[in-house]
Amino acid sequence: MNGTLKKALELLGGVVLGKEMQLRLSVACLLARGHLLIEDIPGIGKTTLAKALATVLGLDFKRVQFTNDLLPADVLGVSVFDAAEASFVFHPGPVFTNVLLADEINRGTPRTQSALLEVMEEQQVSLDNSTRLLPRPFFVLATQNALDQAGTYPLPESQLDRFLFRISLGYPDLDSELELLGRSQNAGRPVLPEAVTGADEILDLQERADHVRTSTPLLRYVRDLLEWTRAGGRFVNGLSPRAGQALVRASRAWAFLDGRDYVLPEDVQAVFPSLAVHRLRPAGGTPVDMGAVLDAVPIP
Amino acid sequence: MIHDKRRFSVVLAALAVAFAPHLMRVPAFVAAFVCSAWGYALGMQYRGWAVPPRWLRVILALGCLGLVFAHYGRSFGRDEGVALLSLMLGLKAVESKSVRDMLALLFLAYFVVVTNVLYSQGLLMSAYMVLSVLAVTAALIHLHSARPTLAPDLRGGAVLLAQSLPLALLLFVFFPRLPGALWGVQDDRDEGVTGFSDTLEPGSVSSLSLSGEVAFRVDFFGPAPDRDSLYWRGLVLDTFDGSKWFRNLPFEAAEKIADLPTDRTEYALTVEPHGKEWLFALDLPVIAPRGTVLRSDRTLVSLRLVRSRMRYDLVSAPAAPAVEAAGSRWTALPEDGNPRARELALKWRGEGRGTRGLIAAALDLFREGGFVYSLQPGAMEGDIIDQFLFASRQGYCEHYASAMTFLLRSAGVPARVVVGYQGGEFNPMGQYLIVRQSDAHAWVEVWEDGRWLRVDPTSVVAPQRLSVGAEAVFSPQGQGEAVHEGLRALRRVGRFFQLGWDAANNSWNQWVLGFSHDRQRSLWQRLGLDPSTRAGAGKLAGLLALGLAVVLGTVFWYMLRSRRAHTDPVAVQYARFCRAMERAGLPRRPSEGPVDYAGRIGLERPELGPAAREIADAYVALRYGVRGDMDAFNRLVGEFIGRKM
Incomplete structure (x- = not known):
């Protein structure tokens, strides 16, 4: 195995306990230039996984919590008139990052969902007659809560297709659970490891995987x-x-x-x-x- | 192109094997053309010589056609066809560039192999043809496998041939045969046949004595008669013109006998082709087998000229009734000539001897008159009987038979010359009798007491001729020379192999070549499949249809099966491994990947784990990977299966 990826997986394994398969799938998803949909109950470690992945791979990380009043501009960014400059200045939204965690994506309105999914496919943002490229690599981790259906807008099948994988994390196994419970420092949060690589190497690895x-x-x-x-x-x-x-x-x-x-x-x-x-x-x-x-x- | 060199050489080698028997048969210019064309084709591959331009190839092809017609004239038969085929074999090699061309060459080679049967269907040639087919098939496999070694391709070819054997056997037994020779071309030639002519003159039998060729073979269906009564009658010669005896008797069939005599010998005789109509039978044939006629002089003639080996069942009995020697035919002699012999005969007659007495007198003359049995009596002209009886006193059996008949006829006793064979060699390995051309013989039949009495004057001159055969009489050890003991042993070994070879040939002739239309019919009848009855024909047709359905079904099944997985040699080999594991109780699930499967084998049968893992690695590298080593994979699977068994 590639040394960097091996190291990265090892480090990730130390953060998200007992989920080797899911970690591997996540990394594979990134390598395949895909996006990942995680379907699970809250509190199972979805955010931890996303954060750890971004950190270990040395990538930017941003997070959007989807709610039914979230607008596309909240995700993509907005142009604001700057009086001093006398022109519109674009304020990039959280989508301008390497790793975007779209939490509870099914809580967002179809309009916002569509805006994000379009960006996922095209890897660029088109607003106000100009097109802005997203940083590369661009990797979206979306989560949705499978059980809590009230007030949600389930993703239509055509849009589910935009996600390469859908995985569930599930409860940790007994040993991992024990270790997790024993973690006292940092208020139960894991200490995030150092980055082992960066965006350029990830792009190179994507190329080689092709x-x-x-x-x-x-x-x-x-x-x-x-x-x-x-x-x-x-x-x-x-x-x-x-x-x-x-x-x-x-x-x-x-x-x-x-x-x-x-x-x-x-x-x-x-x-x-x-x-x-x-x-x-x-x-x-x-x-x-x-x-x-x-x-x-x-x-x- | 680089590995095409090698493949082309292999193809050419197979062609050479297929063509070799024709090399001496085709005209020299054809052989020379084929060899040089092949040489040039090799040069094209190895030296980069140019492919001859299209116009030159057309001219060459037309030129070859013209040469063949110029050489053979306007007839078109076997030799012309083979010559043309050979020329095309050379031409095609010169224009071969692609794999497709090489395929065409190889299929042409199969055809060339088949043409061999137009010349010889013997055991040796058949064995060589099998070898040729193997060579061509191996080349065909090699063309597709492009392996660095030939051995696996040869093995593949052999396996293929072995697999085709059952079908070939089935077709051999059941494919309807045509009456007569399938190769019509064989019928218009009689090459290399030796045997009698229907005249007897000094030298006509002795010339045969030097030939070791087989005249016919005999299987006795009971105890064989004693050697000195094995007189195989061929022809009865009734007329003498002063220099030779010949047959002039009008054709007349012998009357049929109601009951077979009790004292009879039953046997089957397989005669080698001699191109004439007469057949041979032991003294005296009583029935005429199918396709033959028994003449009134109790000789057998075939309705067709004997141009191919022929087997017929015979019954002979010494006591068969004979046709009365009526008229002057059996005492007729030329008006004049040989006065001294006539004088002697009349003198004997004047002494009041009866027929028996005259025979005894003649035999006494031969026994006591200083006569010598010789193969080279020297040339005689004019009154040949007088010269032989009173001057040279040296002769072979034809001289004695001729002289004795002359003497008896001069004395007014009906007599005739019979030519045929005497004796034969019993082959203990095949339990049959071989009669060779060297056993050719002539003797006398004298009418006495209502039957023809056989008298053999040679028996008093050279008694050992009857007990050991002419070959032994005239060969060195027969003359009592001191032969070294080791040499004698060597000769015995040689004899042993000669007899063994003859036995093998005889079986081949009887069972393979002799499986004729008639024998096929009788086999079918024995199986209750007589095509001449309605029920039998129906059953036969049903069986054939069933057989066809089975064969076609099998072929389709294989095609369907192989369409999915078994086209790739790698997959085939891996399937072998999987079958071996299946026998070991650990079958691969259809949806199980090779690496997973090897892992499961390692879990359930740890002792097989490492080997299975190695095989899986080699397999995935070949089938899914970029590089792989087919030979190593073959070896691994072979070892695995070998070790497990």
């Missing part, structure tokens, strides 16, 4: 997976071609994290559940385990 090889048999496997989600009416919609491309990109990042220059079916299987879970809506309403999808499709 060149991980995907052989024809592997692409055939991905195709078979996509095909399986579309056939047989198991889901309202199957995975889209864009989702397929995202799957390949994510698999590459996963393989790169593993230190390989080629993708294995195992890589695809590792990222598939997180990638497909928010994109596939079961036709009958009964949830379908993504592991069952993997089990049903033989590796060619």
